[in-house]
Amino acid sequence: MPAESAGQPYGEVYDLGYKHYDGERLGRAHAIRALIVWSMKRGLGIRKRWTSKIMPALLYVAAYSPALIVAGILAFLPTQVDFSYGSLAGFISMALLIFAAGLAPEMLSDDRRENVLALYLARAITPVNYLLAKIAAMIILMATIAFGPQLLLFIAKVLLADNPLSYFGNHLGDLGRIIAWGAIICVYYTAIGLAVAALVDRKGIASAVFIGGILLITAITNALFDATSGTLRDYIVLISPIELVQSITGWLLGGSGSTIGNLVGPAYLVGVVAAVIAAGLIMQRRYLAEE
Amino acid sequence: MSQAGQPMIETAALTKRYGSIVALDGLDISIPQAAVGLLGANGAGKSTLIKLLLGLIQPTSGSATMLGMNATRDAAHVRERVGYMPESDCLPADVTAADFVAHMAEMSGLPQRAARQRANDVLYQVGLDEERYRLIRGFSTGMKQRVKLAQAIVHDPQLVFLDEPTNGMDPQGRGEMLRLIQRIHGSLGITVIVSSHLLEDIERVCDHVVMLDRGRMVAAGRIDTLMRGGGDIVVRVDSDQSSLVAALIARGVAARVRERDIVIAPGGERDAIYDAIRDAVVELGLPLRGLQAGERSLEDVYIQTVGGADVARGKETVHAS
Numbered sequence: 001m002p003a004e005s006a007g008q009p010y011g012e013v014y015d016l017g018y019k020h021y022d023g024e025r026l027g028r029a030h031a032i033r034a035l036i037v038w039s040m041k042r043g044l045g046i047r048k049r050w051t052s053k054i055m056p057a058l059l060y061v062a063a064y065s066p067a068l069i070v071a072g073i074l075a076f077l078p079t080q081v082d083f084s085y086g087s088l089a090g091f092i093s094m095a096l097l098i099f100a101a102g103l104a105p106e107m108l109s110d111d112r113r114e115n116v117l118a119l120y121l122a123r124a125i126t127p128v129n130y131l132l133a134k135i136a137a138m139i140i141l142m143a144t145i146a147f148g149p150q151l152l153l154f155i156a157k158v159l160l161a162d163n164p165l166s167y168f169g170n171h172l173g174d175l176g177r178i179i180a181w182g183a184i185i186c187v188y189y190t191a192i193g194l195a196v197a198a199l200v201d202r203k204g205i206a207s208a209v210f211i212g213g214i215l216l217i218t219a220i221t222n223a224l225f226d227a228t229s230g231t232l233r234d235y236i237v238l239i240s241p242i243e244l245v246q247s248i249t250g251w252l253l254g255g256s257g258s259t260i261g262n263l264v265g266p267a268y269l270v271g272v273v274a275a276v277i278a279a280g281l282i283m284q285r286r287y288l289a290e291e
Numbered sequence: 292m293s294q295a296g297q298p299m300i301e302t303a304a305l306t307k308r309y310g311s312i313v314a315l316d317g318l319d320i321s322i323p324q325a326a327v328g329l330l331g332a333n334g335a336g337k338s339t340l341i342k343l344l345l346g347l348i349q350p351t352s353g354s355a356t357m358l359g360m361n362a363t364r365d366a367a368h369v370r371e372r373v374g375y376m377p378e379s380d381c382l383p384a385d386v387t388a389a390d391f392v393a394h395m396a397e398m399s400g401l402p403q404r405a406a407r408q409r410a411n412d413v414l415y416q417v418g419l420d421e422e423r424y425r426l427i428r429g430f431s432t433g434m435k436q437r438v439k440l441a442q443a444i445v446h447d448p449q450l451v452f453l454d455e456p457t458n459g460m461d462p463q464g465r466g467e468m469l470r471l472i473q474r475i476h477g478s479l480g481i482t483v484i485v486s487s488h489l490l491e492d493i494e495r496v497c498d499h500v501v502m503l504d505r506g507r508m509v510a511a512g513r514i515d516t517l518m519r520g521g522g523d524i525v526v527r528v529d530s531d532q533s534s535l536v537a538a539l540i541a542r543g544v545a546a547r548v549r550e551r552d553i554v555i556a557p558g559g560e561r562d563a564i565y566d567a568i569r570d571a572v573v574e575l576g577l578p579l580r581g582l583q584a585g586e587r588s589l590e591d592v593y594i595q596t597v598g599g600a601d602v603a604r605g606k607e608t609v610h611a612s
Contacts, residue, residue: 018416018479021409021447025400028367034397048385115381119442122345122375123398124367 028124032133035125039137043103055102059145063095067149071156085150085178086255093245095145096189097214103141104193105206107134113201127287138190146182154178181252185245188272192241195279198286218242225260234262238271248272297359299324299450299482300344305353307339307506314339316506317353322484326476328493328514329486330593331503337486340503341452345370358449371400374443374451378458378486381439384428388419388438391427392445399446406445413441417471433464440468444475450482451475457492465492472496494589502596510596517592522585524555526568528577538571552581 045052070083111117120130154175161167193210200206221240225233237243243258250257251265300322307315315336331337342348344357346366355362357369383391389410396406414423417437422430427438436456443451456472457465473496476483487493493500494514502510510517528535532548539546539555544567546555555564561584572579587595 018412018444018474020479021401021405023405024402025371025446026402027371027400030400030402031398034394034403038394038397047387047390052385110383114383115377115379116383118377118379118381119375119395120398121347122370122373122377123395124371124400125398126367 028129031124032129035120035130035133036137036140039107039134040141043106043137043141056099059095059099059102063092063145064149064152066091067152067156070153074156074160083153084254085153085174085181086249086253088149088153089181089249089253089255092145092149093185093249096142096185097211097242099142099145100138100189100193101207101210103138104190104197104210105200105203107138108194108197109201109203109206131283131287135190135194138194139186142186142190143182146186147179150178150182177252181249184248184252184269184272188241188245188275191272191276191279195275195282198279198283214241222260233260236260237263238268238274244268244271298322298356300355300357300484302340302355303353305340305343305355306351307336307343307348308351313506315343315350318503318506318508320501320508320511322482322501323499324480324482325499326472326483326485326497328497328500329484329503330488330490330493330500332597334505335503336506337503338454339506341375341454341484341486345373345375345452371446372449374446374448374481376439376443376451376453376456378455380435382427382430382435385426387424388414388427388430388434388441389423392423392438392441395442396445401446409445409447410441413445414438417441418467432459433461433468436460436464436468437471440471444479444481448481450484452484452486454486455488456485457487457489469496490589490593500589500592502593504597510592514589518587518589522587522591524561524564524568525581525583525585526553526555526579527551527581528553528572529580531575531577534575535571535577538575539567542567542571544568 041047044056045054066088070088074083111120117130121127125133154171157171158164158168192214196210196213197206200209218240221236221243225236225240228236237247237258237260240258240260243260246256246258247263248268249255251268298321300320302318302320305315305318306313314334318336318340329337329340339348343350344355344362346362346369349363358372360369362369386394389407392414393403393407393410396409397403401409411423414420414437417440419434419437419441422434427435430438436458440453440456443453453472457468460468469492472483472485475481476496483496485493485497498514499512500510500514500517501508526535526546532551532553536546536548536553539553544555544564546553548554555568565582568579568582
């Protein structure tokens with residue numbers, strides 16, 4: 001029997017008009033979290049065209065493949081040489097350099113060029129909140145490459161050890177060095193990348209300036225190192241991005257390090273801190289100074 | 292939080308200087324819960340006022356209160372309850388309208404699920420139905436303006452600033468946008484502040500107006516009150532109109548005959564004009580059959596108060612600052 005003839009309602013009219021919102025409002029902290037998640041998704045090309053996903057995917061493959069291969073070798077050929085974390089660092093730091101070149105402009109350049117920044121700053125967040133969210137988003141993404149492969153290798157070594165618990169206890173220092181190395185390289189490339197992105201509005205140009213600038217400065221500082229003598233030239237490494245990263249790798253994870261890095265380990269942090277301060281000043285000038 | 296009947300915005304001696312340039316000069320305004328037009332020529336201080344009220348810049352001196360909160364000290368809280376539609380392009384190209392408006396709702400503190408629901412509802416309300424799943428890159432100017440409006444109201448603000456909301460739209464789209472704005476205030480009770488150089492738009496959607504000139508407020512109030520009684524004064528007598536015109540001109544009143552009436556253009560002290568009419572009629576012994584003050588258009592009000600030479604209707608401009 002049809003519902004209509006049975007006296008039952010057979011349809012309803014819904015008011016699709018605008019309704020006031022009386023649900024919860026989660027405030028500024030929620031807005032900052034939302035911006036971090038949004039920025040991370042955009043950095044990975046999620047909910048964007050498929051072409052935007054290619055580069056991040058390739059970089060993850062490039063960064064994780066060596067660790068997976070090494071873990072496989074350790075599993076099936078346990079008597080072979082023990083792979084050092086420093087041997088993976090070269091792949092990872094190169095992947096991080098390229099990742100930062102693509103990520104940093106994605107974080108800042110578009111928002112400024114497309115004037116979306118005006119909408120963000122008319123919301124609950126402040127310019128400082130905006131910058132912190134962008135920095136956090138980039139560092140989290142960078143960390144997935146900086147820490148992931150090394151931790152994978154560490155876990156493989158622990159699991160494949162004769163006595164995993166004792167191996168873990170005896171190699172906690174390795175874990176500390178992996179974390180310290182990853183954190184330093186993440187912060188360093190993030191600082192330089194965001195500083196460039198804060199100055200250049202076009203993503204492609206910002207990426208090119210970042211990579212080209214790092215390669216050019218490294219080449220110039222290498223030439224400067226060869227052309228000079230005396231103790232001062234040992235400090236040139238502090239302003240030579242790729243050599244600085246290699247020096248920090250040599251210091252924390254072992255391996256060959258840099259040919260121009262002759263300082264004691266912690267001294268390399270001066271170069272990282274200087275880059276962070278310079279980036280902070282640039283971003284302060286671009287985002288926090290009143291018009 | 293603003294109580295019913297209290298002003299939504301109040302400023303006291305609000306001043307903003309950029310070096311030697313005075314962008315706002317001791318502004319005292321009180322804006323009620325209404326649809327309010329913000330009028331002024333280039334450099335009048337409209338954009339500076341909006342930035343100050345949103346807490347994006349600091350005043351040099353004076354204070355501003357929005358929704359009962361200090362616009363400088365409580366800026367972030369104020370902005371949670373306020374919407375803003377900028378004049379310029381401000382939309383990302385490679386995002387769908389639904390994703391972007393939902394993200395903006397989250398940026399105003401709405402939980403993720405509610406933000407997505409609100410975004411869909413609001414985009415439907417502004418006339419973007421299936422299009423909301425398309426990338427903004429492919430949108431027309433009118434569609435982008437609708438997305439901008441949607442993001443401004445998605446978090447259900449108490450007050451929304453609309454900066455040149457019909458900018459770049461064709462006549463049909465402009466009409467639809469103005470109807471939407473009327474609904475935002477009329478049906479939803481959201482206080483709307485429209486900054487526009489199009490006097491016709493302001494006249495159509497606003498019931499109040501604030502006119503700025505070189506950082507100062509030159510007129511403010513209900514539009515119908517400002518327009519009332521400020522137009523031509525029309526005098527009707529049965530006979531001897533030419534004698535009355537001569538008598539008025541002798542008293543310094545610019546009068547002329549138009550068909551059966553004598554018309555006096557606005558200008559000068561209106562009380563003095565009425566005194567002159569009374570005296571001339573008595574002196575000539577004429578029976579006064581009618582005396583009526585005509586209404587002004589908003590354009591007349593603007594010209595008389597600001598003296599702007601570049602005021603025009605329709606597409607032409609009182610340049611927006």
